[in-house]
Amino acid sequence: MNLIPLCLYAAATLAYGWHFAKREPTVGRAATTLLLFAALAHTFVIGMQTMEVRHVPFANPSRAVSTFVWLLAMAYLYLELTTDERAMGVFILPIVVGLQAIPTVYPGVENADPVLDSPWFWIHVSSLLFAYATFAIAGVLGLTYVLQFKEIKKKHLGYFYTRLPSLLTLDDMNARAIALGWVCLSVGVAAGVWWTLQARTVSPDDPNLQAMSWSDPKVFMAGLTWLVYSFAILARRTLGWTGRRAAWLAALGFAFVLLNFLPVSYFVTTSHTFD
Amino acid sequence: MRLFLLGVSHQTAPVDLREKLDFSSRDVGAAVEALASRQTAAESVVLSTCNRSEIYVAAEDSERTRVEIVDFLSSYHSLPADVFVPHLFARDDSAVVQHLFRVAAGLDSIVVGEPQVLGQVKQAYQVAAERHCVGPLLTKLFQSSFGVGKRVRTETTLGEGAVSIGFAAVALARKIFGRLEGRQVLVIGAGEISTLAAQHLRSQGVGEIVVTSRTMAHAQTLADTVSGRAVPWDGLAGALFSADIVITATGSQRPILTRDIVAAATGRRRPGPLFIVDLAVPRDVDAAVGEIEQVFLYNVDDLQTVVHENVSKRGNEIARAEAIVNEEVSRFTAWRRSRSVVPTVVALRQRFETIRQGEMQRLQAKLAGLSPEARERVDEVTRLMVEKLLLDPTEQLKSLPDQDTQVAYTEMVNRLFRLRAGHASETEADDTPASSNLPATRPRHQ
Numbered sequence: 001m002n003l004i005p006l007c008l009y010a011a012a013t014l015a016y017g018w019h020f021a022k023r024e025p026t027v028g029r030a031a032t033t034l035l036l037f038a039a040l041a042h043t044f045v046i047g048m049q050t051m052e053v054r055h056v057p058f059a060n061p062s063r064a065v066s067t068f069v070w071l072l073a074m075a076y077l078y079l080e081l082t083t084d085e086r087a088m089g090v091f092i093l094p095i096v097v098g099l100q101a102i103p104t105v106y107p108g109v110e111n112a113d114p115v116l117d118s119p120w121f122w123i124h125v126s127s128l129l130f131a132y133a134t135f136a137i138a139g140v141l142g143l144t145y146v147l148q149f150k151e152i153k154k155k156h157l158g159y160f161y162t163r164l165p166s167l168l169t170l171d172d173m174n175a176r177a178i179a180l181g182w183v184c185l186s187v188g189v190a191a192g193v194w195w196t197l198q199a200r201t202v203s204p205d206d207p208n209l210q211a212m213s214w215s216d217p218k219v220f221m222a223g224l225t226w227l228v229y230s231f232a233i234l235a236r237r238t239l240g241w242t243g244r245r246a247a248w249l250a251a252l253g254f255a256f257v258l259l260n261f262l263p264v265s266y267f268v269t270t271s272h273t274f275d
Numbered sequence: 276m277r278l279f280l281l282g283v284s285h286q287t288a289p290v291d292l293r294e295k296l297d298f299s300s301r302d303v304g305a306a307v308e309a310l311a312s313r314q315t316a317a318e319s320v321v322l323s324t325c326n327r328s329e330i331y332v333a334a335e336d337s338e339r340t341r342v343e344i345v346d347f348l349s350s351y352h353s354l355p356a357d358v359f360v361p362h363l364f365a366r367d368d369s370a371v372v373q374h375l376f377r378v379a380a381g382l383d384s385i386v387v388g389e390p391q392v393l394g395q396v397k398q399a400y401q402v403a404a405e406r407h408c409v410g411p412l413l414t415k416l417f418q419s420s421f422g423v424g425k426r427v428r429t430e431t432t433l434g435e436g437a438v439s440i441g442f443a444a445v446a447l448a449r450k451i452f453g454r455l456e457g458r459q460v461l462v463i464g465a466g467e468i469s470t471l472a473a474q475h476l477r478s479q480g481v482g483e484i485v486v487t488s489r490t491m492a493h494a495q496t497l498a499d500t501v502s503g504r505a506v507p508w509d510g511l512a513g514a515l516f517s518a519d520i521v522i523t524a525t526g527s528q529r530p531i532l533t534r535d536i537v538a539a540a541t542g543r544r545r546p547g548p549l550f551i552v553d554l555a556v557p558r559d560v561d562a563a564v565g566e567i568e569q570v571f572l573y574n575v576d577d578l579q580t581v582v583h584e585n586v587s588k589r590g591n592e593i594a595r596a597e598a599i600v601n602e603e604v605s606r607f608t609a610w611r612r613s614r615s616v617v618p619t620v621v622a623l624r625q626r627f628e629t630i631r632q633g634e635m636q637r638l639q640a641k642l643a644g645l646s647p648e649a650r651e652r653v654d655e656v657t658r659l660m661v662e663k664l665l666l667d668p669t670e671q672l673k674s675l676p677d678q679d680t681q682v683a684y685t686e687m688v689n690r691l692f693r694l695r696a697g698h699a700s701e702t703e704a705d706d707t708p709a710s711s712n713l714p715a716t717r718p719r720h721q
Contacts, residue, residue: 148450152447155577167451168453241546242569243568
């Protein structure tokens with residue numbers, strides 16, 4: 001079922017690439033339209049899965065990835081439609097396609113553990129997924145900032161110079177994305193801690209809950225991610241770490257997010273395996 | 276009817292003469308009306324920009340038109356003809372089309388690819404159209420030129436990239452800051468270059484402009500010109516602290532802004548980029564300043580390199596733009612050629628229609644016994660028959676490949692059917708017989 005959104009995302013990626021290279025307005029509009037259709041198809045898929053399991057599907061890592069992709073596409077569409085800036089699409093869409101391939105190949109089965117049946121758990125997951133989507137955008141903004149910065153600083157005004165937005169716009173959008181993501185990350189982590197404490201009283205023998213500690217790689221990485229973004233915000237305010245430093249921090253933070261979201265979730269963690 | 280163009284441009288006349296022949300500072304509408312009132316040409320448009328004054332006309336006799344236009348220019352600008360005649364250039368027929376299309380595409384501009392000229396061409400046509408000085412030929416010519424301008428702009432990158440130092444600096448500032456509104460500018464030095472740069476930035480809508488110079492009075496004069504604020508020379512460090520963009524162009528032999536001075540200012544200032552444009556030779560800013568993290572330092576040579584790159588990029592696009600122009604010239608020529616057979620086509624249709632009407636008249640008595648519906652049917656059938664018979668010859672005549680063949684064919688048709696279409700002017704006739712009633716001189720644009 002995830003194949004249709006994947007194909008549409010892939011088509012949109014090609015269109016964004018074409019638009020980035022040739023800068024033809026009609027191709028740009030076509031790219032946005034394709035992405036809109038992809039997001040709609042994806043909404044339908046997630047809607048169907050929600051009706052099937054009676055909650056938004058993200059207890060299983062693959063389903064969570066799919067939901068994350070959907071949130072990322074939505075967040076990007078919001079960004080594009082509010083800023084009228086299409087240049088980011090060519091960087092965001094490959095992430096969307098790459099990640100959407102995972103649930104398409106490994107659909108996963110959503111067998112929600114009864115222990116998850118708590119509003120705190122759903123707040124935990126949805127906040128974190130939204131935070132990750134925002135961090136993905138911040139990471140891409142950081143990367144594009146570095147590309148643009150390099151061309152202007154080196155006085156070699158080439159391919160990216162004409163195509164990317166201004167440095168200050170990129171930096172400003174990056175700061176906002178990180179601030180929003182950090183709030184969601186904090187809420188998500190706090191809700192997770194609160195839910196674990198509550199759930200332990202209900203099911204003290206659950207192995208997942210027993211493994212939930214700082215020594216668990218996923219929890220540890222989440223803490224580290226929170227520290228990176230907290231530092232990014234603090235450094236911007238107090239140390240004047242804007243521009244390139246902030247951009248690298250955003251890219252580093254997103255690398256942590258991806259690491260935690262994919263390899264750690266699939267292979268390493270012992271605490272976050274509820275399917 | 277022929278197309279004819281007479282004028283001066285930056286390629287044929289020096290600036291002082293162009294200024295004397297300029298229409299744009301006066302009322303172009305009045306000029307085009309004055310020209311039309313001479314009855315020299317059936318249609319006329321005056322295109323006047325800072326780089327050109329050109330008169331486009333559609334007229335029968337190009338030699339007489341030339342004399343008339345020279346006389347008009349002389350009397351309108353109160354200038355003896357021998358002053359400007361050596362600088363005039365003239366174009367005839369398809370060379371007029373080629374010229375206007377190149378102008379509209381920005382290919383004939385001093386700065387190749389500049390976008391303003393297309394708007395000026397549109398304006399020139401608009402002014403003439405409002406005063407009913409254009410007819411079908413110039414209307415088609417100018418409207419085609421708008422299409423050429425648009426095609427060149429969308430299908431090539433001819434208009435991209437700044438091609439002067441001032442524009443390159445502003446384009447860079449926009450790539451660093453996005454919007455320039457509210458950006459603080461510090462201008463160091465109050466000479467001619469600083470003045471030009473400050474005025475250019477002011478016109479781009481920057482925020483406060485602070486001027487400093489070793490001589491406070493000079494700084495004050497420049498500050499007054501650009502509605503800025505002058506600060507004394509020893510306030511330089513403080514002014515640097517709050518600046519986003521620094522323009523420096525002093526005559527100093529030693530660098531004014533060293534790494535230490537700029538680092539001290541940027542260390543204390545709110546975080547964000549600082550764009551320094553060093554227009555002075557020798558340089559005012561130590562090259563090491565460019566190594567500071569958020570400082571973007573461009574000197575005259577750097578900007579010149581950007582300009583050269585853009586110019587050479589435009590150079591690559593010129594061939595593509597010229598190809599578009601040539602394609603459109605061919606299309607326009609084909610359209611004109613198809614129009615030159617229009618009088619013959621119209622006459623041929625009229626001839627056939629006259630015969631048909633005559634036969635219908637002759638048969639009136641015999642058809643009297645028929646019902647009104649049947650008579651109408653007979654009328655319709657004969658009309659359709661005539662139209663169908665004429666369809667192929669009309670199409671064939673319009674699509675003949677060259678002028679000579681066209682002349683031979685129309686002559687043959689005229690003889691075969693005893694037509695007298697050769698006397699009709701192309702603007703007097705159109706595809707439909709009804710439009711052959713257009714006035715013979717000065718057709719009005721509707």
